[in-house]
Amino acid sequence: xxxxxxxxxxxxxxxxxxxxxxxxxxxxxxxxxxxxxxxxxxxxxxxxxxxxxxxxxxxxxxxxxxxxxxxxxxxxxxxxxxxxxxxxxxxxxxxxxxxxxxxxxxxxxxxxxxxxxxxxxxxxxxxxxxxxxxxxxxxxxxxxxxxxxxxxxxxxxxxxxxxxxxxxxxxxxxxxxxxxxxxxxxxxxxxxxxxxxxxxxxxxxxxxxxxxxxxxxxxxxxxxxxxxxxxxxxxxxxxxxxxxxxxxxxxxxxxxxxxxxxxxxxxxxxxxxxxxxxxxxxxxxxxxxxxxx
Numbered sequence: 001x002x003x004x005x006x007x008x009x010x011x012x013x014x015x016x017x018x019x020x021x022x023x024x025x026x027x028x029x030x031x032x033x034x035x036x037x038x039x040x041x042x043x044x045x046x047x048x049x050x051x052x053x054x055x056x057x058x059x060x061x062x063x064x065x066x067x068x069x070x071x072x073x074x075x076x077x078x079x080x081x082x083x084x085x086x087x088x089x090x091x092x093x094x095x096x097x098x099x100x101x102x103x104x105x106x107x108x109x110x111x112x113x114x115x116x117x118x119x120x121x122x123x124x125x126x127x128x129x130x131x132x133x134x135x136x137x138x139x140x141x142x143x144x145x146x147x148x149x150x151x152x153x154x155x156x157x158x159x160x161x162x163x164x165x166x167x168x169x170x171x172x173x174x175x176x177x178x179x180x181x182x183x184x185x186x187x188x189x190x191x192x193x194x195x196x197x198x199x200x201x202x203x204x205x206x207x208x209x210x211x212x213x214x215x216x217x218x219x220x221x222x223x224x225x226x227x228x229x230x231x232x233x234x235x236x237x238x239x240x241x242x243x244x245x246x247x248x249x250x251x252x253x254x255x256x257x258x259x260x261x262x263x264x265x266x267x268x269x270x271x272x273x274x275x276x277x278x279x280x281x282x283x284x285x286x287x288x289x290x291x292x293x
Contacts (some may be wrong), residue, residue, distance in 0.1 A: 051075050056136045169246050189275055193228045211262050222292050224269045231275045239276055
């Protein structure tokens with residue numbers, strides 16, 4: 001017989017229902033306690049155990065004697081058999097699935113469904129309700145060596161994707177829109193240039209507005225603005241991107257000319273520094289800045 005003890009007076013009952021009635025009648029505690037809630041509170045100190053595979057999911061309650069399962073159903077193989085990390089087992093599984101999909105024996109669960117379908121909506125809501133899911137997946141994959149077959153497959157897939165000129169240009173346009181809509185979000189290049197300015201003890205304002213146009217850096221002690229130009233977007237003449245091909249590049253160059261004229265009319269000195277120089281000719285960049293100082 002299982003014993004359920006009252007935390008307030010240590011009186012023992014043989015079932016949770018009796019315990020709940022006792023706590024309500026003699027201690028004024030009217031909240032009902034389910035069987036598994038009692039076990040969590042009194043045996044597991046209020047913490048619901050999670051799957052031992054590391055996925056973060058809650059395991060199933062069995063009984064007060066046995067407690068909770070160690071794994072979510074099917075997850076034990078992730079640790080004990082190493083199936084999910086076995087390249088040969090994965091290769092065979094993917095091959096079998098491919099054959100079954102081609103024969104029509106298997107179908108993608110959301111085939112023909114839109115985002116308004118209840119099943120798709122439910123799946124999206126579950127993912128949004130568990131923001132740690134992607135982090136848990138990333139942690140689970142950290143340190144796992146990718147097979148040569150996987151690397152080759154991903155390389156081919158990415159090459160095929162980026163060989164599509166329309167898709168490539170669309171991605172660049174999306175990036176340009178993102179930059180315009182997030183003016184205070186630094187690029188990796190801008191972050192690196194900030195460190196250079198900090199090391200030289202040069203005071204600056206990031207994203208400085210002149211006549212409605214945003215400039216990358218304003219060196220306020222010297223009345224100088226600095227534009228840090230990416231080789232691709234601004235078509236660095238010393239690189240393979242010297243000629244504008246895409247509309248996004250043409251728009252960027254057109255905007256650069258506007259900025260040049262604004263600084264010229266305002267009497268503000270403008271310096272442009274190329275991405276290639278920051279990455280491969282840093283001494284020259286530092287010398288140019290020291291000349292200003």
